[in-house]
Amino acid sequence: MSTEGKTITCKAAIAWEANKPLSVEDVHVAPPREGEVRVRVTFTGLCHTDVYTLSGADPEGAFPSILGHEGAGVVESIGEGVTDVRPGDNVILLYTAECRKCKFCTSGKTNLCQAVRATQGQGVMPDGTKRFTSARTGQELFHFMGTSTFSQYTVVSQYSLVAVDPKAPMDRTCLLGCGVTTGYGAAVYTAKIEPRSTVAIWGMGCVGLAVAYGARERGAKRIIAIDMNPAKEAWAKEFGATEFINPKDVPPVEGGDAMVQHLVAITDGGLDYTFDCTGNIHVMRTALEACHKGWGVSTIIGVAKSGEEISTRPFQLVTGRKWQGSAFGGVKGRTQLPGIVNRYLQGEFKVDEYVTHREPLSRINEGLEHMHEGQCIRCVVDLA
Ligand SMILES: NC(=O)c1ccc[n+]([C@@H]2O[C@H](COP(=O)([O-])OP(=O)(O)OC[C@H]3O[C@@H](n4cnc5c(N)ncnc54)[C@H](O)[C@@H]3O)[C@@H](O)[C@H]2O)c1
Ligand SMILES: [Zn+2]
Numbered sequence: 001m002s003t004e005g006k007t008i009t010c011k012a013a014i015a016w017e018a019n020k021p022l023s024v025e026d027v028h029v030a031p032p033r034e035g036e037v038r039v040r041v042t043f044t045g046l047c048h049t050d051v052y053t054l055s056g057a058d059p060e061g062a063f064p065s066i067l068g069h070e071g072a073g074v075v076e077s078i079g080e081g082v083t084d085v086r087p088g089d090n091v092i093l094l095y096t097a098e099c100r101k102c103k104f105c106t107s108g109k110t111n112l113c114q115a116v117r118a119t120q121g122q123g124v125m126p127d128g129t130k131r132f133t134s135a136r137t138g139q140e141l142f143h144f145m146g147t148s149t150f151s152q153y154t155v156v157s158q159y160s161l162v163a164v165d166p167k168a169p170m171d172r173t174c175l176l177g178c179g180v181t182t183g184y185g186a187a188v189y190t191a192k193i194e195p196r197s198t199v200a201i202w203g204m205g206c207v208g209l210a211v212a213y214g215a216r217e218r219g220a221k222r223i224i225a226i227d228m229n230p231a232k233e234a235w236a237k238e239f240g241a242t243e244f245i246n247p248k249d250v251p252p253v254e255g256g257d258a259m260v261q262h263l264v265a266i267t268d269g270g271l272d273y274t275f276d277c278t279g280n281i282h283v284m285r286t287a288l289e290a291c292h293k294g295w296g297v298s299t300i301i302g303v304a305k306s307g308e309e310i311s312t313r314p315f316q317l318v319t320g321r322k323w324q325g326s327a328f329g330g331v332k333g334r335t336q337l338p339g340i341v342n343r344y345l346q347g348e349f350k351v352d353e354y355v356t357h358r359e360p361l362s363r364i365n366e367g368l369e370h371m372h373e374g375q376c377i378r379c380v381v382d383l384a
């Protein structure tokens with residue numbers, strides 16, 4: 001029996017309030033309106049942004065809501081005017097939308113589409129309303145990052161998803177919705193690492209590993225991975241790092257940054273490219289100052305805590321170092337993700353290797369706990 005045009009009742013993990021476990025219970029999901037798509041979510045990765053918002057620290061975080069933004073699924077039905085996807089299509093959800101029409105999309109300079117950005121930040125659909133209602137209390141629930149993948153069904157803007165080759169297994173390709181694409185894209189599209197260059201990366205989580213992988217693909221000759229967790233050395237080397245440094249092993253120096261001095265010494269003046277994948281503002285400064293005078297480029301990927309600021313002496317920039325940031329790896333989801341999926345299918349792009357944990361939806365809170373264990377790169381939740 002077709003569900004098209006009808007409200008669907010299914011399970012979702014609801015974030016009722018900040019700092020409380022998610023609650024898996026029934027929700028009603030209204031049909032998609034004009035320009036919207038309803039998706040049966042099959043798998044979702046768990047990412048730090050979900051944990052950050054659940055902690056209450058995210059100024060945009062609204063409760064009660066359905067979190068989740070690293071998801072894959074199948075189109076169940078489409079609203080009026082939707083042209084690019086059809087029911088049955090396998091899709092990856094995109095928290096960085098792509099409308100191909102706004103000033104940002106047409107600039108050729110950025111992937112930060114603004115078509116649905118304002119309402120996405122408010123936790124509502126582009127027409128200002130919501131599609132989720134709690135079956136238990138009758139309350140409407142906020143959307144999250146335009147995706148809300150912690151639900152068996154979700155409704156998104158037609159700009160917030162992309163159809164990909166149905167041969168690609170969704171229990172892995174869901175990771176292309178955030179972490180893997182973010183790190184790889186930052187190395188390849190944002191920094192555009194040049195062959196034979198030197199690279200240092202702080203933080204060997206999913207994002208940092210994907211940076212290392214992208215750096216190797218671009219032909220970097222030295223890829224220095226830096227992490228306080230010694231277990232990450234083996235991981236880093238598997239993804240392309242040539243060296244590993246634990247900051248605890250670098251002896252402190254009087255009146256300076258020991259890590260900057262160490263890196264400048266071992267690279268004959270500093271690195272061509274550095275990346276912060278920790279969200280730590282002190283790491284961000286170190287990463288900039290460890291860049292080579294005249295041309296070194298430091299890319300910030302990590303998300304700092306709300307209200308924090310970065311600093312350095314302007315002379316660092318005057319003398320030719322560049323400081324920049326990257327969101328979703330600079331990738332335009334609807335245009336570029338199908339190609340990345342095809343490369344994955346041809347065995348030319350790593351995705352499977354990031355998955356260390358799997359849980360069913362009923363154990364999503366245990367999944368969130370794995371993320372603090374130090375052995376978890378990505379946990380994928382099965383929504384079936
Ligand atoms: N810009 C974007 O579009 C985007 C997208 C996704 C994630 N992120 C951010 O990227 C960051 C990394 O995400 P992840 O999923 O890989 O996280 P993760 O927690 O899995 O990995 C972080 C790693 O950094 C290490 N680390 C922490 N502090 C460190 C320090 N001071 N020095 C060296 N290593 C340190 C940890 O041991 C860990 O291995 C997070 O801040 C996340 O919010 C940004
Ligand atoms: Zn994420």
Ligand SMILES: [Zn+2]
Nearest residue numbers: 099102105113
């Ligand atoms: Zn746009």
